[in-house]
Amino acid sequence: MAAFETARAGYRCVVLEAGSQVGGMAASFDVAGIRVDLGSHRLHAATSPALLELLHGLLGEDLQTRLRQGRIRLGGRWVAFPLRGRDLVRNLPVGMTSRLLMDSARSVAVSTASHDDGIARSFEEVVSDRLGPTVVREFYGPYVEKLYGIGADQLDSELADRRVSAASPGDIARRVVRASKPEGRTFYYPRRGYGQIVERLADAAVEAGAEIYLQSPVTGIDVLPDRVTISATTRRIDAGVGLSTLPLNILATVMSPRPPASVLRAFGDLRTRAMILVYLVLDQPQFTPYDAHYLPGPETITSRLSEPKNYRDGDDPPDRTVLCAEVPCWPTDEIWRWSNDQIARAVIEDLLRLGLPEPRVVDGQVLRLPSVYPVYDLSGAAARTAVDRWVPASDRFVSLGRQGLRVLDNLHHVLAMGAGAAASLRPDGLIDVARWQAYRSEFSGHTVED
Ligand SMILES: Cc1cc2nc3c(=O)[nH]c(=O)nc-3n(C[C@H](O)[C@H](O)[C@H](O)COP(=O)(O)OP(=O)(O)OC[C@H]3O[C@@H](n4cnc5c(N)ncnc54)[C@H](O)[C@@H]3O)c2cc1C
Structure with a gap:
């Protein structure tokens, strides 16, 4: 640019x-x-109108407006992501829903980066203040630990400012309402990746x-x-x-x-967190209709699974598809030295553990990126x-x-x-x-x- x-x-x-x-x-x-x-x-809807206009001018019809079709694993259930009203009510475990409602009902203080005493606050404290303890326990806590390799109580509140755009349960509720309408969950994506x-x-x-x-x-x-x-x-x-x-x-x-x-x-x-990207080539037209599966929990090594073909209306071959699994880790971890086959097998086990269909894997590729996420540790x-x-x-x-x-x-x-x-x-x-x-x-x- x-x-x-x-x-x-x-x-x-x-x-x-x-x-x-x-x-x-x-x-x-x-x-x-x-x-x-x-x-x-994906190019997010938060992109400024001026930048979007420039990119539309450069890419023309190749820059497609798409509807997000993601799911997130919460409390052992699949929930549409971005979260949507009716789907949440239908799919979120009842216990979690009532805890979330109780959190929203209590008055929540708007976060500040530090207490008056100047002591740095953790990601866990700040997000809990902003959104309530249930959101931290069920989603943000495990997710940031998976991505950054250390607990939410060891991460700086700066990460909350960088990653958590919602400031209150009311904010989340407004987003849920917005995403419940198709125009509230659009993104942009080019035809050729x-x-x-x-x-x-x-x-x-x-x-x-x-x-x-x-x-x-x-x-x-x-x-x-x-x-x-x-x-x-x-x-x-x-x-x-x-x-x-x-x-x-x-x-x-x-x-x-x-x-x-x-x-x-x-x-x-x-410290900077590394990531292993595992690409599985499947001998089938489509794995699922979802573009991404978000996997915050510790039960899988994969933090997100995406199916690139589902992000676009493109010129992809009709008879096969590719899955991409993101596996955050440290370059000092044992898994970093695993063979490509071992890593691919572990990802496939993740999918089966989640109850996803068995993928018909015919080929694959693995990339090891040593430096992906800057870690905001306290x-x-x-x-x-x-x-x-x-x-x-x-x-x-x-x-x-x-x-x-x-x-x-x-x-x-x-x-x-x-x-x-x-x-x-x-x-x-x-x-x-x-x-x-x-x-x-x-x-x-x-x-x-x-
Ligand atoms: C897993 C993941 C998912 C993401 N998802 C999204 C998303 O959905 N939407 C979105 O908008 N963004 C997303 N991002 C963020 C996006 O990828 C980055 O914001 C963007 O790529 C950063 O661009 P950059 O040019 O600043 O840095 P980089 O992309 O890191 O580029 C740095 C460049 O410098 C080059 N370089 C390094 N050393 C040298 C050297 N010595 N000499 C010359 N060149 C050098 C590298 O080869 C590279 O081309 C995601 C990022 C990650 C990791």
Whole structure:
């Protein structure tokens, strides 16, 4: 997005991308002739009208408006997700429903990031205050523990601000009412996989004059008073300014001036959760009509199961489908070293344990992503603050994006960051730092949609 906007504004722009294709975590690729994503991806209805208009202009009819067709496992039952009124009443266990109603009836305090005494609060405390203890016990508690590998009582309330958009039981009730109508549960998805969004943006950037070099990992960045010199394995560039979406820990090792020793030490205290993505190719037209199954409970290693074909009306082969299972873990876990067959078998066991039909698996693929979710643990708060204070933002160089700011976000958020960085360029070509910082304050209000 930054390349597209800067090239459109008449700057010469060069993109150096380490991967063999554009898109990063939002890319798509082919498994058995079916385009798949890196876990379940959808463009959420929260996308700003201006961005949507731009993407509709670029993708035309390929950007489809779709109805969410998901389910979540709660209290051993399947419940439509996003939650919907009649379905909730019909499918949620009666005991859980009455506990939720009791929670809603009691007055709930609106959360603040800390008590008056300044002591940091946990995710569990804040979400329990906002939404009641039942939501934490039955959903958020197990789900965040599965995703981030530590209990909700060890996670910082900052995670609640980043991930939980509902502020009260009333808010949840309003969402349930909204999602009960079809227009309240729409999303956008391209005909050829989520990656088509960034592929089309990249094409448009090139049409506007940007140069994109793939398989060109950046190995050195020198921010000098009069220029920025960027070295990649394939070329070296002298630029007026640099915009980086490199993961911050990599940036810290390739950038000059180097961060102070205290910041380098702080990086050692930051934890990032890994994920194994298991793609199962099935010799059947469709596994279920659902696009995603959300699995918060500890009874499965899979946190979400998606069926890419069900996200779109596409050109997929009629006789087969692919499932994608997301398995969060640490790279130090035993499962990280399991063979692909072992992991696939464990995922299939998950499906059977949930009472889903037996999949007719004929092939598969496994990806191991070492760095997927930044972990907001209470014990890492000081390290996060030290790193946040260091994040480069000068008139010649800024760091942005999911890993460049070490935030949880959606694609519409990082596209807003790219557009914001481009809009922060002054007529003399340098970065207006005050303007960029104002954008960053806006970004700090981003809340992830699931
Ligand atoms: C499981 C999962 C599900 C998600 N679901 C959704 C969803 O439903 N909807 C949604 O909108 N978003 C979703 N997201 C978020 C979305 O994927 C991210 O917001 C987005 O991809 C972040 O883009 P980015 O460019 O900031 O970072 P990244 O996608 O991480 O891209 C960083 C880029 O930097 C490159 N790079 C790294 N090191 C170097 C180097 N040394 N030199 C050059 N290049 C380098 C990488 O190759 C990569 O292309 C999901 C994310 C995950 C993990």
